[in-house]
Amino acid sequence: MKNLNCFQDKTKRSVYLHAIFMSLPAFIAILIFNYIPILQAIRYSFYDYNIISGRMRWVGLANYTDALKDPFVLNSFWVTVKYFLMNVPLLLLFGLILSLAVEKPRFGTGFLRSIILLPVVTSLVVATTIWGFMYHPSNGLFNSILQTLKLPPQGFLTTEKLALPSLVVLGVWKDVGLVMLFFLSGLTAIPYELHEVAMLDGASYFKRLIHITLPMLRGTIIFILIFTSIGAFRVFTPVYMTTKGGPLRSTQVIVMSIYDNAFRYNQMGFASAISILVALILIGLSVIQFLSVRERKSKN
Template sequence: MKQSKWKSIPFLLPSLLGMVVLSLLPIAIAIVLSFTDWNGLDKLNLTTIRNEFVGFKNYISILGSAEFWQVLGHTVYYIVLYLPLAMLASMGIALLLNKGRKGTAFFRVIYYIPVLTSWVAASLIWKWVLSSKYGIINNLLALVGITGPAWLSSPVWAMPGIVLASVWKDMGFYGLFLLSGLTAINTTYYEAAKVDGAGKLTMFFKITLPLVTPTLFFCLIMSLINAFQLFPQVQIMTEGGPNGATRVVVERIYTYGFSYFKMGFASAYSWLLFLIIFILTLVQFKLQNGWVHYES
């Protein structure tokens, strides 16, 4: 459309101002802070920054600390348990809903209720569901003769407990997402396969799975990014415990920043988080050629 370049400025102005004040400026401050040991209390100005400048000390001490690597280890533990479970469960949901049988609308709503529940409520519910003596899970397990673990109060079982809660909460979200991928598959493929006498399993592995890989790829990227930003469920269910067994990156950033007021240290932590997410996403994009099929 023909118009002077400058006539578009009023439409962009709120958003641009917002970007400068709420995103670019904070990013710049975050970079500067990560090189200081600012305590959050001294008035933040150039003199303070000059006086409290520490160079790469924060980064070096984080990377050199055993804690950082433990925290990363916990996140990896979470991901190894969470990803396969969440993807299987949401794929199951998507396949069920894709059949289009009677009752689909009802099941769709049911599976989405956990997604609508806030993490605070969901975490409180699961904390009680996983209670070792009075929780419903261990009592259900007892019915079939299994003695359930102590879940959140056991260093070994606390993370699997958090994983269960997370899979339960997220599977509807990724399920509906995958469903949209499934419904987009051209039905002529199935018809052709049927004519050739292909069985159900063959059709699933040769048609459905390859053609849904772009959506699956997107779900993987999103869930990996989210996994590294794990926070409310940990904060409410275990507060990083027992004995630090469920400490994760964002929980550390929050604790260092707002409990210990080591704002510079926490900022450096957050940039390392960014680096990890950034590199992982890049790697995934590079790897996608190996397994993601785009219809040409």
């Protein structure tokens, strides 16, 4: 590129040369690490592919029909949906409450904001480690608190009923700061005059919240809804580190099933088929997200 002199550089040819060479590294990286894997996943999903023995046999749609009949796979879809149904509303609710609490600069809100953001930048592995210890049946912090309050100890991660909700709590703790940030950026877009006018009419805080803030946040809420929904379908690390899907498959989320099939049972074809099913769900969600972001942007 150096031997191009300045005169040529203003020509069309130079624009094209620069466009090509400057976008090439990213273009190739995206091709290799995004597009080719997706195409490969589609291909492998039609094969019975064992990575250890190297066996690769065309099976048509059998992986898909098996996946949709396999009680374990169906169970893991159901577990993921349950996680999603608990996780998303909690994140929305607490994210909103926290953002309203730290919205106006008052004494201590800066500190509060930072402390709520700490889990967002803490690695999920560390968060899971600490929470795993806090949930520990015999030496955990929660059972210590329960005992101090004279309540019976609980097996937070060891009983079928509590394991998934316990992981949901961990997930909410980890991500609520991010949701709060999104709400905060949505809140700053609401013109203060609206509140002033309503206050002149004597509207209380809750009235204003319901009739001004929430309707004005509609775009933000849709965005957060999709964002957290996609996140719920991606949960893996806490499950892998603590319960490995147990007890009795009550926390066997879908990514855990993909991992098990691919890297424990070496069923790459079957795992690819499940991946494609998950990808289809998430693409659907992303399309909605994309449309809602565009709607939000065009409104502003």
